[in-house]
Amino acid sequence: MPAPIMQTVRRSLLVTSATLASLALTAPVSLAAPSPSPSGSPSATPPATMSTVGGVRLGQPGTQVALAGDAPVVPKGITARSWIVADAESGDVLAAHNAHWRLPPASTMKMLFADTVLPKFPKSTAHKVLPADLEGIGSGSSMVGIKENETYTVHDLWLGVFLRSGNDAVHVLSAMNGGVANTVAEMNEHAEELQALDTNVVSPDGYDASGQVSSAYDLTLIARSGLQKKDFREYCSTVSAKFPGETKKNKKGKRVRGSFEIQNTNRLLSGDYDISQYPGIAGVKNGNTTNAGATFTGVAERDGRVLLVTVMNPEKSDHNEVYKETAKLFDWGFAAAGKVTPVGELVAPKGTEQAGKAGANPSASATPGTSGEAGGGAAKAGDKPVAAGAVAEDGSRGMWTALAITGGVLVLLAAGAFLVNRRWPLPDLVRRRR
Incomplete structure (x- = not known):
């Protein structure tokens, strides 16, 4: 059998399509079910008819799970309006609750923003912030602290997006990307390509806006796509980092620019007084x-x-409730995996079919997880992630967890047939926390 043939493709659309060819998902895919134009405040109950993308059961209201044998029951006390537990590599949905309910996503929408825009600019690109870059930021938005007329690298800006959920960083990157309107259009186009058909983007930062919705199913699809990108994995797993401050004159009259530390607001990653860091979180x-x-x-x-x-949107209003319910579902998922019959699957992007056809040509194949680094570039053999708790050269502390994965898509050429592994390996995500 010929050896696997791999080639890195740097352009973001090719990355999205070609690297996901390893999914080879077989369930039929239907279009999102039509629904009334969503308002700012969603209804208290899920619609009777929802999308069946990923499987018929995922379009049904209520909890969907198929227990078998000694599989544990879904944990009690989960109050979220919508949730989903899925295998990130195989795409199997282990359980779900109102998976396609179209709800306001808040800053989880930034995952789609990053998956769309991140590959466009090398992380070393510097940008001087103009006043117009910060226009239109919603009142009460989360901010990282970007100042007009200061220069930031793209790396700085993405740290602001992922760690502090900074809407100011999103708007600056959107300005670099041709403006907010252009970025929103590209995000909606990318969501359609991913078959995240419950998603409608109005504001790239996730700020509340009429008609801005996504679903637990879509957000999971989007995250799965983003995690194929090296820089996306790095930023979303970073616990803390140094962020450039404002240029000021010191006591000697010299203009200097300091920095300040920012912490990730993901409490399963950084911990809090009432919740611990979740083992293996990335x-x-x-x-x-x-x-x-x-x-x-x-x-x-x-x-x-x-x-x-x-x-x-958990109904229970306890502090950090969304993380507590997530931790319960993680615990259940790890205990139930292999003991439940999947109720659906995470579908492949629309481009996968074309990528599969192109794969018959060895020069069209690609290695997942190496492309999508900002500005292109592939991970080299022997590359090692930053150890947990270590401080990288750029001042950021990355938490890397080993994901026990293979190095690339296996492209097998046998009897003229183009075959791909159904699993979607996630490359070196984070090193397990000791």
């Missing part, structure tokens, strides 16, 4: 607004299995 993104309530998508690894969990 990201992804949290959010909280008036209309959305608390939202969160997380990825974690245990014993070589990688799960994605999304939780949207």
Whole structure:
């Protein structure tokens, strides 16, 4: 059998399509069910008819799970309006609750923003912030502290997006990307390509806006796509970092620019007084607004299995409730994996079919997880992630967890047939916390 043939493709659309070819998902995919134009405040109950993308059961209201044998029951006390537990590599949905309910996403929408825009600019690119860059930021937005007429690297800006959920950083990057309107259009186009058909973007930062919705299913699809990008994995798993401050004159009259530390607001990653860091956690993104309530998508690894969990708007208002319910679902998912019959799947992007056809040509194949680094570039053999708790050269502290994964898509050429592995390996995400 010929050896696997791999080639890195740097352009973001090719990355999205070609690297996901390893999914080869087989369930039929339907279009999102039509629904009334969503208002700022969602209804208290899920619609009777929802999308069936990923499987018929995922379009049904209520909890969907197929227990078998000694599989544990879904944990009690989960009050979220919508949630999903899925295997990040195989795409199997282990359980879900109102998975396609279109709800305000809050800052989890920034995952789609990053998956769309991050590959466009090398992280070393510097940008001087103009007053116009910061226009239109919603009142009460979360901010990282960007100042007009100061220069920031793209790396700085993405740290602001992922760690502090800074809407100011999102608006600056959007300005670099041709403006907010152009960025929103590109995000909606990318969501459609991913088959995240419950999603409608109005504001790139996730700020409450009429008609801005997503779903637990879509957010999980988006996170899964983003995690194929090296820089996305790095930023979403960073616990703390140094961020440039404002240029000021010191006592000697010399203009100097200091920095300040920023912490990740993902409490399963950074911990809090009432919740511990979740073992094996590797990201992804949290959010909280008036209309959305608390939202969160997380990825974690245990014993070589990688799960994605999304939780949207818990009814219980306890402090850090969204993280507590996510942790319960992670615990259940790791215990139930292999003991439940999947109730659906995370579908492949629309481009996968074309990528599969192109794969018959060896020059069209690609290695997942190496492209999508900002500005292109592939991970080299022997590259090692920053150890947990270590401080990288740029001052950021990365929390890397081993995801026990293979190095790339296996492209097998046998009897003229193009075959791909159904699993979607996640490359070196984070090193397990000791």
